[in-house]
Structures are given as structure tokens and as C-alpha cells.
Amino acid sequence: MCEEPSERVCPTCSSEQVIKNGSVHNGKPKYQCKSCGRQFVINPTNSPVSEEIQQLIDRLLLERISLRGIARVTQVSWSWLQDYVNQKLARIPRQVKISGKPLGKLVIECDEMWSFVERKNNQVYIWLAIDRNSRKIVGCYIGDRTRKSAYKLWASLPEIYQQSAFAYTDFWQAYRTVIPPKRHRVVGKEIGLTNHIERLNNTFRQRVSRLVRESLSFSKKLNNHYRAIWYFVHGYNAELDRI
Template sequence: MPHCPNCQSTNVVKNGRIHNGKQNHRCRDCGRQFVENPQQKISSAETKQFIDKLLLEKILLAGIARVCNVSELWRQNYVNQKYEAIPKQVNVSSKKKARLIVQCNEMWSFVGNKQQKYWIWLALDIDTSEIVGLYVGAHDEFGARQLWASLPPVYRQCAVAYTDFWQAYGMVFSDKRHKAMGKETGKASSIERFNCTLRQRVLHLVRKTLSFSKKVENHIGAVWLFVHHYNASLSR
């Protein structure tokens, strides 16, 4: 005779079946519904911390589920919630109002399929190597404006931005605060190196793969997760 896990009563009756076909029971004394020998388990805080670390490496989500011995459904729900909760604002060290120099660039990847490109706009402080601006979206004037808006106020007031010749920058950045340079000048070397790091560490951004994001929210969340981790690692 099954016992109620809530009140230990044996006054229980069968109450249909759950999604996987197992017999469901209901306690007549306290109303609790339950199954015997449930397969679902609660993942520990240590498991979640381990998954958080694995999300910062180029590992398939299915592989994370196998390594951590969790179901793919639980893993996906956990990842969805984590990406949704990530702050979409850069966290950088405080700066004085003085001349600042940033390098800006854009890189692309896919969401859903290879016909749907999303562009990652980035701004990097060449003195501290911090990512000080980030936007994920369209490759147009609106994208450039969102990158500009993502910069902390001190950068919008004091920074000179080195960019490529993409015309959207000239529509947003003032002439005295904007310098368009070719790759041969080396003025974009730091941000291009970070772009390479980002592609090497975030699986969603690898071009020749079937692992690109299926959800825009997760694509954006994965980028923000790594950027927060990267900036935090610079101060250690």
C-alpha cells in the first residue's frame, strides 16, 4: 500500500496516470498527489554551478545534459531561465572624465537557420580591454544607435571611437568623436581578437555548425553571459 509522502497516510486512491504513464495517487486525508518511486530528481546547487561553468565553454547543450546527468527538458528550462535573467547592461570599472578610446566592430551569426543573420555590435576599451558596449540585432543605423546607447555615460561623453567604414557609424557618432580606419592600421586589432575569442568560446557563434541558436532570446543571453564573465575575469 503506498504511503502519502506528505502526511504518511495510507488512505490513498489511484488518480489516473501522469505524462510518462506512471500511476498517479491522491491522498484522501491531505489531498496530496504523488507517484511511487518518482524518477524526477532535484538538481543540487553544485550541479547548477557546474552547468553555469559549462555554458561558458563550446559544449553542446545535449552534452551538458549527459555530463551532468540531468534531463534535456530540465536543462533547457534551466538555461532558458538563466539567459532570461542575465542583465542586459555592461558592468565595467569606474572611469574618470578624461580621453577614452574604444574600438567598435560587428560580427554576425545565425538564429534558427542560416538565412536569419543577427549582428553583434561591440565596443572595447583599449586601455582596460573591457567590453563597454554591446547590442545584438540588425546591421543598420538602429543597431549602431543601440550600441551607442549601451555605452556607460562617461564613454558617450569622452570617448573617441575607432570603427571600420560601415556607414551606420557615421550616422550616429559625431565627426570629432569618430575615426573610421582600415584593418591595415591595426586600430581594430583588440576588438577583432575579442571577436575570435567570442567565437571560440560561445558555441552559438560558430559559423560552420548546426549548433546555432534556435531562440533569439537564448542567442542574446549566451553572448551577454560570456561578456559578463569576460569583464569580471579582467579584474581578478
């Protein structure tokens, strides 16, 4: 009978109370520590992903590059990257956070942007509202293109915007039934009063690969679509805070 390797020591707690626990994809034996539960491989082929690489991945997720592309650039395994991104995006809050109290007259621009999940007839609309002065996203809702979604967008605004902001929108009827008439003006694109929100829509499509109309990076699951968009919303506002 072959002797067990002497290196069977848990890398987390240094306990020698470890047992065999199957093998990994390349056939190497896998062990589990009975003290802390850590699973490990002796002399692993792939080293742990550094904090620096993880921070790079966090930034690349805000650019128009697919997960396969990120795996190639950072030279991490595809399976590890999938797990890392899924865990990170699952923690992203689905509510806009505004730092500091907005000053002066509050003016917002609202618009809805078409996208799809899995197939193009499965339409998903991204409803956005931005503060004209700060350019920050102050409201966001992802759903269909109905009055209910327009209401959800308005409800996503911070209370101070709901109470006093003046809103510019396009001619989509749903806005008329949700925004207070005295604080709402419907305008065409040629006037230029919704230029900022139109430019933001373009920014989304330029930097979120799954929103490109002709792309292989489209979302296959609705939940992943939500998470990726909300990740970009928070990242976009954070960039403005650093300016």
C-alpha cells in the same frame, strides 16, 4: 481496493494532505500537496540536481559546448536542462554593467559581428564596444547592420563613454553618422588599432557554439540567441573582474 502507500507525505512541508495528480513519463504516480502545492513522486528514479552540478552547468554555458553535450557531461536529463537554462537566461539583463569608475583617457574600439538564427539568410549582427584599457565590453546591441543599430550600440554605452570616449572603428558608414566626428577615427585592420575588438570577435566564436559559422548548435529562436549572447557578455566581464 488497494490501499494508498503510507509514504504519501509532502517532501516540502511534510503534510499528509496529498492527492493523486496523474503520472510521470515512466508511469510512476504523481502526487500534489494540497497545503503547499508541491508536486512529487514517491521514490523518484532521478534525484534532484545538486547545487554543485548547477554551478558546473553555469560555467559550461560559457564554453563552446552544446546543450546536448552539457546534458551528457553532467548526466542530467535533457528536459530538466532545457527548463533550467531557459529560466536562467530569461533573468539575464540586456544591459552592460560596469563596476567602478573608469580612469584615464577613455578609448573604445567598436565592431559588428555576423551571426544567424535558424537559417543563414536570417542575419543577426552583434555590435560590440570594448574599453581598450580594461578590455571589458562596455557596449552591446544585437540587431541588423543599419544606422539604427549603430545608434543603439552608442546608446548602450555608459554615459561617461558617450560624453568623452574616443572611438576607433572600421569603414562601415553607419559609425560615421552616430559617433561624434571629433572623437572618431576610421582605420583599417592592417593598422592594428582595432586589434582588441577583432580578437574579442574571435573569442566569441571560439566560446559560443551558436556563433560558429559551420555548426549544428545554431540558434533556432531569436530570443534564445539574444539571451545566450548576453549571458556570455556578462560572464566575460565577470572573468576580467576576477583577474
